[in-house]
Amino acid sequence: MASGRDRRALGLGPQMGVRGRSVLVAVVVVLVAILIGGSGLVWALQANLEQAAESTASARAVEVVDRIAAEGLTATAASLTDRSRSGEVVQVLTADGRVVGASSRAADRQPLSPQRPAAGEYTAAELDLDFLDEGGEWEVVSTGVVADGALHLVQVGVPIRVQRETVQTVALFLLAGAPLLLGAVAVAVWVLVGRALRSVERIRATVAEIDARHIDDRVVVPPTRDEVAALAVTMNTMLDRLEASHQAQRAFVSDASHELRSPLATLTTAGELALRGDEPTRTRLLTTMNAELTRVRGLVENLMVLARADASDRTTSRGDVDLDDLVDDEVQRLRSTGDKAVQVSLEPVRVRADAQQVAQPLRNLVDNAQRHARSTVRIALRRSGGDAVIHVDNDGPPIPAADRERVFERFVRLDDSRSRDAGGSGLGLAIARAGIRAESGEVRVVDAPDGWCRFELRLPAEDPAL
Structure with a gap:
């Protein structure tokens, strides 16, 4: 097997390019197809011609046997010369191979074939009969017939030299035409692949010219649907x-x-x-x-x-996190540092996550609720299906439906109540969503049943049975 260095030396590596590899593959495929198809064609042609010769010889043998039955052995043997056909040799032999009658002088000295079938049986053989006038290879069919109370043989020979020469001629034409066909395939594939790659080159050139000053440029999509x-x-x-x-x-x-x-x-x-x-x-x-x-x-x-x-550059340390403990810590902090009433509803729920990446988004949501609440902040933790769900509500103005996604964008403040002077930089909610999504969770604004402003935090919860 050739090594990578050997393939590179032969030009078979990636240096060939798409056009070169396409031409090589096409030429190899066509060459294999020619070899297989040409071999099959030559074999089928030869088999067909030989079968035709054998059928002709068999039909002639049947005719001679029928004549022997109708006219007798002696009359049939004597008339073989008069009734001979061009390209055929007929013999009538005794059981021990002595020639009784033949259709030509060259065939009256020795049998055409050594085969000695029984009466009614037919055998065929390809033999080289140099003693005949035409010589070369012949298809000889032999059959036995009972005449004058004894077994005799009828042998018919048909030359197959012409058939062999025809097969050889076809094979030579195939061999001679193969290089021309391969060359035509190589040129056609080279041209067609080149045309196909022009679109790729145009795409490459367009993309290469796009920079920060032309970042709104786009590639022209060809109508080929390929x-x-x-x-x-x-x-x-x-x-x-x-x-x-x-x-x-x-x-x-x-x-x-x-x-x-x-x-x-x-x-x-x-x-x-x-x-x-x-x-x-x-x-x-x-x-x-x-x-x-x-x-x-x-x-x-x-x-x-x-x-x-x-940059997805956060280092995480995943472990079992009791969300009810994290929520309770935030509630205690809010009660000790804030002036708003805090309502709490907790269920014990455990998740598999990085505690810091859950704690910071939770704190941002709680601080946001405390900053915009009129008098009360409400925090609830429960299990819903396979998720842990935290609701952080406040009795301040709810966020309009049109702004519920925009509020998570960076440096976004929806109105004067959410100003810099209120203590927010416009990054807390963006950080909360980024942190929770890093833990395969989600933060969003949803409707509260009583019309309060509600943020919902969802995380995949662990199975309590484990």
Whole structure:
């Protein structure tokens, strides 16, 4: 078996390209078809011609046997010469092989065939009869017949030299035409594959010219409805995703810059005033600067969490997580730090997940509910089928149905009540959804029976029987 280096040396590797490999495969397939089909044709032609010769000889033998039965052995043997046919030799022999009558002088000295069938039996053989005028190979049919009280033989020979020469001529034509046919196939495949690849080359050239300045360009889809058209559609779909990703990235960078501009401006102004101010002024400004730094640090941490989520770069440590414990911790935190009433309904539910990636989204949802609630936050945990379901409700204004997906986008604030001054950066819900989806769950806004604002968190739950 040839090694990879040997194949490369022979030009059989990927260096050949699609056109070269297509031509090679087509030529090999056609060559195999010619060999198999040509061999079958030659064999079938030869068998057919030999069978025809045998049928002719057998029919002539039957005719001679019938004449012997009708006219007698002596009369039939004497009339063989007069009734001879071109291309046939007929003999009448005794049982021991002595020639009694023959249709030609060359055949009256020795039998055509050594075969000695019984009366009524027919045998055939291909023999080389050089003593006849034509010589060469003959098809000889022998049969036995009882005449004058004794067994005699009738032998009929038909030359098959012409048939063999015909078969050889056909074989030579096939051999001579094979290179021409292979060459024609190679040229045709080379041209056809080249034409097919022109569309691929156009697609490649178009994609190569697309950059950030022309990211809205698209590949022309040919009307062929074949694999090339499917490739063009796939490339356009990929370009759509790249354009959406590029626009999302630009929007993300723009929003992040906008969010950081305000605290940085505040820090710059505070630093300049602190340099010129007295000690009480510097003390007051340091408090403002610490608050802004805390805000910037939180914003940067949120941005890093989202960046890792986009890059699928989170390191997870999966284990059994008791969701009722996580929810209870958030309830205790909310009661100790917030001024809103908290209603709780918990069922013991366990999931297989990374505790940190579930705890942070849950905290973001609880903080969001506490920030927008008028007076009450309601948290419920239950099992629904094979899922663990957490409902985080607040009695603030519900989110309109048209905005229930947009609220999970980054830096989105739906109205003045969801402003920066209310404590949100517009990233908490985006982080919550990204974290829960990393655990094969989902976060969404749903309708609450009493009209409250409700966020639903779902995670695959473990079987309590295990």
